[in-house]
Amino acid sequence: MLEDLKKEVYEANMQLPKLGLVTFTWGNVSGIDREKGLFVIKPSGVDYEDLTSDDMVVVNLKGEVVEGKMNPSSDTPTHTVLYNEFPTLGGIVHTHSPWGVAFAEAGMDIQALGTTHADTFYDDVPVSDALTKEEIESAYEENTGKVIVRTFKERGLDPDAVPAVLVRQHGPFAWGPTPAKAVYNAKVLEVVAEMNYHALTLTYDNIHVPQFLLDKHYYRKHGKNAYYGQNNAKSKDRATHEK
Numbered sequence: 001m002l003e004d005l006k007k008e009v010y011e012a013n014m015q016l017p018k019l020g021l022v023t024f025t026w027g028n029v030s031g032i033d034r035e036k037g038l039f040v041i042k043p044s045g046v047d048y049e050d051l052t053s054d055d056m057v058v059v060n061l062k063g064e065v066v067e068g069k070m071n072p073s074s075d076t077p078t079h080t081v082l083y084n085e086f087p088t089l090g091g092i093v094h095t096h097s098p099w100g101v102a103f104a105e106a107g108m109d110i111q112a113l114g115t116t117h118a119d120t121f122y123d124d125v126p127v128s129d130a131l132t133k134e135e136i137e138s139a140y141e142e143n144t145g146k147v148i149v150r151t152f153k154e155r156g157l158d159p160d161a162v163p164a165v166l167v168r169q170h171g172p173f174a175w176g177p178t179p180a181k182a183v184y185n186a187k188v189l190e191v192v193a194e195m196n197y198h199a200l201t202l203t204y205d206n207i208h209v210p211q212f213l214l215d216k217h218y219y220r221k222h223g224k225n226a227y228y229g230q231n232n233a234k235s236k237d238r239a240t241h242e243k
């Protein structure tokens with residue numbers, strides 16, 4: 001069942017060590033088949049070099065394993081909440097990438113400071129509230145998903161426009177329309193977190209990117225008038241004038 005999706009999710013997981021986003025087994029990628037209501041996720045705690053496509057575990061939207069020889073990722077309940085609450089998500093990534101974790105541990109958003117950020121994230125990447133003792137002691141991983149959803153609701157953020165979050169005292173979750181795009185967004189998060197650290201170290205000035213530059217760069221790559229790269233090249237003229 002879902003052999004193509006297993007391969008896709010396996011390949012996306014294998015990108016994490018290649019892109020320097022995971023140490024040891026500290027990360028996972030999943031991908032969903034919305035028609036079937038099933039998602040595929042990495043097994044828990046298996047070295048990346050030992051993983052195969054067949055090891056991927058199939059889970060339903062109640063978080064129950066429906067196929068697979070191994071235990072699914074320990075973060076499966078978090079992925080389950082996100083797939084249920086954010087219906088446009090096609091893939092989810094969790095990592096402990098160091099720059100992202102540094103901001104999560106400091107309890108700081110990754111602010112939109114320039115065009116590298118604005119090309120992917122149409123706002124600051126938010127840091128969530130800390131989970132309470134009760135939330136950690138009962139259904140911890142499910143509550144991790146719930147705190148992410150709460151953060152987006154409270155801040156009025158669209159998960160398609162800001163495809164990542166920092167869970168406070170924990171680390172980044174990123175997502176996208178496919179597992180590969182979710183990995184891409186996880187890597188962008190890591191790169192902009194490092195840039196943020198350096199920029200904020202260099203000045204005390206308010207260096208937040210202005211809304212018009214955020215608009216320009218985000219909409220160069222997203223929406224009906226996107227013109228970056230080779231897609232929609234004919235819309236270039238319009239895109240310079242409107243969102």
Ligand SMILES: O=C(CO)[C@@H](O)[C@@H](O)COP(=O)(O)O
Pocket residue numbers: 025026027028042043044045046072073074075094
């Ligand atoms: O945060 C943790 C463990 O504390 C997990 O996200 C990470 O190690 C990945 O775990 P899995 O191998 O996916 O179960």
